[in-house]
Amino acid sequence: AQSVAQPEDQVNVAEGNPLTVKCTYSVSGNPYLFWYVQYPNRGLQFLLKYITGDNLVKGSYGFEAEFNKSQTSFHLKKPSALVSDSALYFCAVRDRAWAGNMLTFGGGTRLMVKP
Amino acid sequence: NAGVMQNPRHLVRRRGQEARLRCSPMKGHSHVYWYRQLPEEGLKFMVYLQKENIIDESGMPKERFSAEFPKEGPSILRIQQVVRGDSAAYFCASSPPALGSRSEAFFGQGTRLTVV
Numbered sequence: 587a588q589s590v591a592q593p594e595d596q597v598n599v600a601e602g603n604p605l606t607v608k609c610t611y612s613v614s615g616n617p618y619l620f621w622y623v624q625y626p627n628r629g630l631q632f633l634l635k636y637i638t639g640d641n642l643v644k645g646s647y648g649f650e651a652e653f654n655k656s657q658t659s660f661h662l663k664k665p666s667a668l669v670s671d672s673a674l675y676f677c678a679v680r681d682r683a684w685a686g687n688m689l690t691f692g693g694g695t696r697l698m699v700k701p
Numbered sequence: 702n703a704g705v706m707q708n709p710r711h712l713v714r715r716r717g718q719e720a721r722l723r724c725s726p727m728k729g730h731s732h733v734y735w736y737r738q739l740p741e742e743g744l745k746f747m748v749y750l751q752k753e754n755i756i757d758e759s760g761m762p763k764e765r766f767s768a769e770f771p772k773e774g775p776s777i778l779r780i781q782q783v784v785r786g787d788s789a790a791y792f793c794a795s796s797p798p799a800l801g802s803r804s805e806a807f808f809g810q811g812t813r814l815t816v817v
Contacts, residue, residue, distance in 0.1 A: 590784065591712060618802060618803060620805055622808075627813075628810060628811075629705075629792055629810045629811050630744075630792070630794075630808040631808070631809040631810050632805045632806075632807070635805055637803050649704055649753070676743060678803050682802060688746050688749045689734070689746070689794075689806055690746065691736075691743045691744040691745075691746075692743060693742065693743040694743045
């Protein structure tokens with residue numbers, strides 16, 4: 587079984603400040619990890635993924651995420667937040683060892699960036 | 702290369718009617734996934750299909766819901782005898798076969814089903 591936890595329903599940050607959106611996961615084997623963003627009344631847009639190699643992954647719009655195997659975490663970060671970053675963010679996991687191949691999503695974190 | 706296309710974008714059905722949601726995956730993608738999103742909630746996996754095969758339907762309700770991905774044409778999610786609790790956004794995603802489980806899934810804009 588695989589699962590994802592996003593412990594914060596909402597994160598508030600001032601424009602220009604760094605932001606972190608937390609994600610922890612649980613898989614029986616090794617994970618593939620993903621971050622997506624959803625704007626109102628839209629589908630999910632892919633931001634970045636961790637497959638293998640460097641634990642720090644860089645993605646779209648200046649976002650990055652750090653894979654930490656010992657803490658089973660994959661937190662999303664950005665050095666300087668923009669108002670336009672305000673959206674719903676989803677972390678997702680896929681267990682490499684499982685042939686089912688579907689992504690399991692966390693419950694989502696709403697990011698509010700205030701001017 | 703067009704993205705994942707879902708139609709209709711909005712669908713209103715009366716209780717007891719049938720709802721048919723369509724999804725055309727990205728060109729070259731043979732894996733299709735359906736997810737359901739209730740208001741202010743995350744995405745719940747429903748079903749994973751490849752051409753003419755249901756690979757994993759562990760997230761599908763046992764009754765009234767069915768899905769197919771025929772050799773030709775779009776994938777269809779069918780909900781029979783809809784009830785108010787079926788009101789949600791239904792998202793389709795696709796991924797290519799070449800990268801397997803390494804690939805991200807590409808999502809459509811969703812179909813927002815309202816049951817009145």
